Amino acid sequence: MSAKTFELGPGYTISRVIRGGWQLAGGHGAIDRGQAVTDLIATFDAGIFTYDCADIYIGVEELIGAARLRLANERGLDVAARMKVHTKLVPDLERLANVSRDYIRGIVEQSLRRLKTERLDLVQFHWWDYAQPRYVEAMGWLNELRLEGKVRNLGTTNFDTPRLAEILAAGIPLVSQQLQYSVLDQRPSNSLSALAAKNGVSFLCYGSVAGGFLANKWLGMAEPATPLENRSLVKYKLIIDDFGGWDLFQQLLQVLKAVGDRHGVDIATIASAWVLEQPQVAAVIVGARNQAHALANAGIMDVTLDAEDRARITGVIAQGSGLEGDVYTLERDRHGRHGSIMHYNLNAGKQ
Numbered sequence: 001m002s003a004k005t006f007e008l009g010p011g012y013t014i015s016r017v018i019r020g021g022w023q024l025a026g027g028h029g030a031i032d033r034g035q036a037v038t039d040l041i042a043t044f045d046a047g048i049f050t051y052d053c054a055d056i057y058i059g060v061e062e063l064i065g066a067a068r069l070r071l072a073n074e075r076g077l078d079v080a081a082r083m084k085v086h087t088k089l090v091p092d093l094e095r096l097a098n099v100s101r102d103y104i105r106g107i108v109e110q111s112l113r114r115l116k117t118e119r120l121d122l123v124q125f126h127w128w129d130y131a132q133p134r135y136v137e138a139m140g141w142l143n144e145l146r147l148e149g150k151v152r153n154l155g156t157t158n159f160d161t162p163r164l165a166e167i168l169a170a171g172i173p174l175v176s177q178q179l180q181y182s183v184l185d186q187r188p189s190n191s192l193s194a195l196a197a198k199n200g201v202s203f204l205c206y207g208s209v210a211g212g213f214l215a216n217k218w219l220g221m222a223e224p225a226t227p228l229e230n231r232s233l234v235k236y237k238l239i240i241d242d243f244g245g246w247d248l249f250q251q252l253l254q255v256l257k258a259v260g261d262r263h264g265v266d267i268a269t270i271a272s273a274w275v276l277e278q279p280q281v282a283a284v285i286v287g288a289r290n291q292a293h294a295l296a297n298a299g300i301m302d303v304t305l306d307a308e309d310r311a312r313i314t315g316v317i318a319q320g321s322g323l324e325g326d327v328y329t330l331e332r333d334r335h336g337r338h339g340s341i342m343h344y345n346l347n348a349g350k351q
Helices: 033-045 060-075 093-098 101-115 135-148 161-169 192-199 231-243 246-263 267-276 291-302 307-317
Strands: 005-009 012-015 017-020 050-052 084-089 120-125 151-157 174-180 202-206 281-286
Touching: 005 151, 005 174, 005 281, 012 017, 012 084, 012 281, 017 291, 033 060, 033 291, 060 084, 060 101, 084 101, 101 120, 101 135, 120 135, 120 174, 135 151, 135 161, 161 174, 161 192, 174 192, 192 202, 231 246, 246 267, 246 307, 267 281, 267 291, 267 307, 281 291
Parallel strands: 017 050, 017 281, 050 084, 084 120, 120 151, 151 174, 174 202, 202 281
Antiparallel strands: 005 012
8 A cells, every 4th residue: 555545445446535526516506517527537637536426416426427438538448447436325314214125226227327337436335314224234235236246345334333333244345434534523433443443444534624624714713603604514513513612623723734834735634634544544535626626635645744743633632522422423313413404315306
């Protein structure tokens, strides 16, 4: 493994920074499709050759499929084959009780069509409600599709330690779990990291810049008043509150800025580089609004923190109360502060 790549599974290598696709979804404003495809290819050229999308990110699988097709037409199939695309399979909350083998197969076939490929590189499975107990059965159906050759690798998204252990005990060969991990939120280290290490499961991490809060522009700013601009900011402001509040957050930004100055990079780059160093972390998933952002994100892979950097960051983290519980436990409480802002039925076009 180099600093810029990671072998996620046997013979399957990804870039340690993954281009997130959520900002290209229809809910984030009008998208210039031609420019979006050009930007996706610019990301590839910057050294970020792995992409994250989902069945519920409206229009994103199609955009990435178009980018791969353009690469194939302009540079050849061998070049296009270097693009790795990870998608997610997220059954709607209202469908969990009657999820079937055909339903799972249908979503995989849909992703294959949208991404213009005969095999999905990685399918990451998410399940909204553990009270509906069929997630292990559904993962078994996904594994059947892997054995058929329609899926290369299997992963999960946001499962907690006991349920991930159930899936692994059923013999499902997982290579990864996508989850939230940042200097503000270290829940994956509570118990999941040990289980993952024992079973060869690596983490693909979103939220490393907390929806943009871990950035130079927030240093020295007063605590924002509600309502906030978008749901992502609301979500990560709750994380900041649970971490220890706005004053401690400002102390963290000051330290990240000082570390960044030593390395000639910004706060966001240091925040993501810190996550890359954590146990079981294979990659961070970051968004990019344009080609300049893609180039900046590639710089995450060039940063190596030293002992002093780590000690300064850890010193601030230790002052916080930390987020409680296992991975995604707060977000699964649909009546709680974190869960009440989630959208659960996006395949059906509902909130």
